[in-house]
Amino acid sequence: MLAALAAVPILIAIAVRVTRAGDGGGGPAFLDRIENNGLFVVFVALTVCVPLFLPLTVGVVAGDTIAGEASNGTLRYLLIAPAGRIRLLVVKYIGAAAFCLAATLVVCIAGALIGFALFPSGSVTILSGDTVSLANALGRSLLVALYVTVSLLGLSAIGLFVSTLTDVPVGAMAATIILSVASEVLGQLPQLDWLHPWLFSNYWLGFGDFLRDPISWSNFGTNAALQAGYLIVFGALAYGRFAAKDILS
Amino acid sequence: MSKVWLRWAPAAAAIVVVAGAAIAVPTVANASVSLPAKTPTQVLELVASSHVRAFSGTVEETSDLGLPSLPTGSVPSSVKGGTSADIALLTGPNSLRVYVDGPTKARVQDLESLAERDVIRNGSDVWVYDSKDNSVGHSTLASRQHFVRPGSAPQATTPDPTDATPAGLAKKLIAQLEPTSNLSVDSNVRVAGRAAYDLVLTPKVTDTLIGSVSIAVDAETGLPLRVQIDARGQKANAVSIGFSSLDLSTPAASLFAFTPPAGAKVTELTKDASAGPEAPGTSATKPAETVTGHGWDSVVTVAAAGSLGKLSQSAEFGELTTAVAGGRLLHTSLINILFTTDGRIVAGSVSVARLQEVASAQ
Structure with a gap:
């Protein structure tokens, strides 16, 4: 899955390099900036991955946490060891969170490498129109990766909870991914304005705030609090379900 | 029975705490001054x-x-x-x-x-x-x-x-x-x-x-x-x-x-x-503006030659405006804008009747 994610920035970079379409103005944000600076491959790739590919892979990993063990018949062996069910849940969640970080970093690193290989590097023009040094821009990219990782923690917690509900991992994966798509669809409807701040996908594309001068931290804080809320609620729900579940396999 | 419900207690508590925090934070910020x-x-x-x-x-x-x-x-x-x-x-x-x-x-x-x-x-x-x-x-x-x-x-x-x-x-x-x-x-x-x-x-x-x-x-x-x-x-x-x-x-x-x-x-x-x-739509010469009245119920009339033609053909214009006597009306809760049939724009935070009155008086 990580290889598939790494393929996204590589495909984007090669497509832009081969076609040299010029600035048509269409396509995802930052696409027309790639020719000036290879680092923008990272941001285009993230813009493309955040709404679909990253939730997809996170849904697969998080949905697999408990249900996967159950369907393999290994869950009861894990629980025979004197580790406790809470600890198993926590470790499984940490695993899913580590995947969020790894997935985001893979997109960023692959994007940066292919970008610098095919396009010029050097100082970077950020959204505010200011120009910053390459080192500064790389630091900002790391912050962007961190932001995207944090954004996915809520979805991971939902996946963990769904995974405790069933012994069929595919069902848990599909349910998690459907929830993430549903959240994004709801986020598109202006009639549901009041609901938007409560959707876990609401701040997913807020990583542009790190490309402003000065960096805007307000979305980062709100997003972190929102994701923490989802983590607490669905973590507790997962515990409620898992603590007294009959383990049959 | 009680045991079944007891295991959900942490989950219920977590939901209550998170909801409480979400409601309490804005309330505290709006405490009386x-x-x-x-x-x-x-x-x-x-x-x-x-x-x-x-x-x-x-x-x-x-x-x-x-x-x-x-x-x-x-x-x-x-x-x-x-x-x-x-x-x-x-x-x-x-x-x-x-x-x-x-x-x-x-x-x-x-x-x-x-x-x-x-x-x-x-x-x-x-x-x-x-x-x-x-x-x-x-x-x-x-x-x-x-x-x-x-x-x-x-x-x-x-x-x-x-x-x-x-x-x-x-x-x-x-x-x-x-x-x-x-x-x-x-x-x-x-x-x-x-x-x-x-x-x-x-x-x-x-x-x-x-x-x-x-x-x-x-x-x-x-x-x-x-x-x-x-x-x-x-x-x-x-x-x-x-x-x-x-x-x-x-x-x-x-x-x-x-x-x-x-x-x-x-x-x-x-x-x-x-x-x-x-x-x-930005013409070299600024279109003539007339202001009728002053303060809250003032009405602005702009002789918008040319620039309106393009705008009035767009689909958005047709959807947003309704036909009234004397032209098409863009109604918002704060301002009424009348696009008269002879190409003027009459706007103000007043009723449609007042706009029509101003439009016909000029």
Whole structure:
């Protein structure tokens, strides 16, 4: 899955390099900036991955946490060891969170490498129109990766909870991914304005705030609090379900 | 039975705690504010005596004009900088960051998702930057000239960044509306974490769509922090522009130093020439404007030759307006705009009948 994610920035970079379409103005944000600076491959790739590919892979990993063990018949062996069910849940969640970080970093690193290989590097023009040094821009990219990782923690917690509900991992994966798509669809409807701040996908594309001068931290804080809320609620729900579940396999 | 329910107790507790925190945090922020009582005149004096030279902050704009809201992203991008962008501004919430240092240095950043528009004034230079197409507009300011709203398409006028702040808007509104208003001071409010007086201007006349204008004035400095315009018969604020955070220290000088980034298209915006292909509808000569009445129920008539023709053919125009006697009407909760059949635009915060009366009188 990580290889598939790494393929996204590589495909984007090669497509832009081969076609040299010029600035048509269409396509995802930052696409027309790639020719000036290879680092923008990272941001285009993230813009493309955040709404679909990253939730997809996170849904697969998080949905697999408990249900996967159950369907393999290994869950009861894990629980025979004197580790406790809470600890198993926590470790499984940490695993899913580590995947969020790894997935985001893979997109960023692959994007940066292919970008610098095919396009010029050097100082970077950020959204505010200011120009910053390459080192500064790389630091900002790391912050962007961190932001995207944090954004996915809520979805991971939902996946963990769904995974405790069933012994069929595919069902848990599909349910998690459907929830993430549903959240994004709801986020598109202006009639549901009041609901938007409560959707876990609401701040997913807020990583542009790190490309402003000065960096805007307000979305980062709100997003972190929102994701923490989802983590607490669905973590507790997962515990409620898992603590007294009959383990049959 | 009890055991089955007991295991869900932590989950229920977590939901209650999270919901409680979500509700409690805004409530605490809005706790009642005690300030020494002031009469409306004293609050006006406070505003007039305000000498805030430098500040930075975030301004949140929301509006509910009763227009149909458009799904985000559905606005066709082929309509360049024209009506659709303006409609998006009218219907959606908008977030600006504002930096001001004295009368000649200012920067406004219009924050959008993965994009940004900047208006920077540094001395006599005014720069407009749009990250979407990496374009830069530049003009040199001889004196204070016409202002356009930052964020609208670059026009043949020079933008004044400070116009976007609640302070700039409040001062304009007070200057125009104060003589024809009943003034009162409502209960104190807290805006951007600062205690503020709430000055309310209610129209003396009855034939206006505006219910009231309330201006939150910072108790400490006299800086207007928030402007809210209420329409008659509508519960939500028709327009609300206010700081969500405010810092009274001087912003870093580097914020006002702007050099066009490499690879950007730089357009020189001059005062009297057309700004080029990017600003359709901006004619070299300003169309004649007539203002009937003054204050709340004033009506503006613009002889909009040419520029209206293009606009009135767009599908959006047909959807937003309704046919009335004498032309087509764009109705919002705050303002009525009548596009007459003979190509004039008659607009005002008044009833349709009044607009038709003004239109037929001329």
